Amino acid sequence: MGPLQLERWFSSVVHGRDVASRKTMKNDLSVEEILSSVNDADWRSLEQQIASDLQDVIVSDPKNRAMDRLEKNYSKYFDLETWIRYHLRHARLMDLHSSNRPRRILDVGCGSGIFLHVCKALGHAGVGIDVNSDMYQRMAEILGVEYVPGLVVPFEPLDERFRGFDWITAIAIKFDRRDFANRDATPWALEEWKFFLRDCAQRLNEGGKLYIKPNFFKLNTLFEDPAITRLLENVASVQTPTGEFIIPREAVL
Numbered sequence: 001m002g003p004l005q006l007e008r009w010f011s012s013v014v015h016g017r018d019v020a021s022r023k024t025m026k027n028d029l030s031v032e033e034i035l036s037s038v039n040d041a042d043w044r045s046l047e048q049q050i051a052s053d054l055q056d057v058i059v060s061d062p063k064n065r066a067m068d069r070l071e072k073n074y075s076k077y078f079d080l081e082t083w084i085r086y087h088l089r090h091a092r093l094m095d096l097h098s099s100n101r102p103r104r105i106l107d108v109g110c111g112s113g114i115f116l117h118v119c120k121a122l123g124h125a126g127v128g129i130d131v132n133s134d135m136y137q138r139m140a141e142i143l144g145v146e147y148v149p150g151l152v153v154p155f156e157p158l159d160e161r162f163r164g165f166d167w168i169t170a171i172a173i174k175f176d177r178r179d180f181a182n183r184d185a186t187p188w189a190l191e192e193w194k195f196f197l198r199d200c201a202q203r204l205n206e207g208g209k210l211y212i213k214p215n216f217f218k219l220n221t222l223f224e225d226p227a228i229t230r231l232l233e234n235v236a237s238v239q240t241p242t243g244e245f246i247i248p249r250e251a252v253l
């Protein structure tokens with residue numbers, strides 16, 4: 001793809017149906033259409049319940065710093081419109097809006113499952129894995145997506161049940177930062193990444209792909225170790241300026 005084509009393709013994905021050819025987007029939906037498929041009353045009621053549970057914990061344990069952090073952060077998870085818009089862009093980058101057959105997706109570090117909900121609205125099916133969180137579990141139930149609690153652990157394969165996917169996605173992931181380890185734990189090095197990519201690739205169907213969006217380590221830097229960025233660049237068939245990588249299974253195996 002030349003620079004002009006790449007720019008057009010990227011622009012069509014980012015701006016969605018306004019720019020891209022309508023002919024190829026049989027299944028595409030707007031943010032509003034996807035938003036309307038969520039039971040708003042259940043979603044708001046869960047938000048209120050989480051707020052009230054949090055207050056109870058903060059009152060009974062005022063020195064708990066983790067609760068301070070959660071209190072500041074939890075409400076952003078309930079901003080459905082923002083996250084649907086964010087994840088619809090990923091789904092479009094993966095061509096899930098114009099696919100002529102349902103795809104099976106494993107979303108690693110899925111959070112509450114909003115990406116999988118977007119995929120489901122577009123006609124696909126999937127399962128998500130993330131930490132054992134009651135809040136995520138209940139959000140996933142409202143969104144009608146399958147959520148399996150479980151940790152991604154360096155140099156450990158994912159659960160054997162996870163096989164036969166067309167896509168494995170890892171969006172805005174933090175498991176490579178040792179999120180749940182000690183504060184001084186070092187992030188994944190090159191070998192941990194190689195292991196993870198190979199393990200995921202083995203779980204894909206023929207023609208399957210990985211979609212990886214790392215969290216930026218710091219502004220404009222994906223990883224502390226640039227060798228990891230080079231690894232992803234070398235195996236990716238598509239790399240966007242905003243740090244998403246599409247990696248064909250065959251490039252890793």
Ligand SMILES: C[S@@+](CC[C@H](N)C(=O)[O-])C[C@H]1O[C@@H](n2cnc3c(N)ncnc32)[C@H](O)[C@@H]1O
Pocket residue numbers: 108109110111112114115129130131150151152153170171172173174175176178179180
């Ligand atoms: C920034 S959030 C992104 C969530 C979701 N992918 C999204 O884009 O909305 C990072 C997620 O990684 C999860 N996570 C962090 N460490 C993990 C681990 N070792 N195993 C599984 N999930 C992990 C967190 O619980 C959190 O949901």
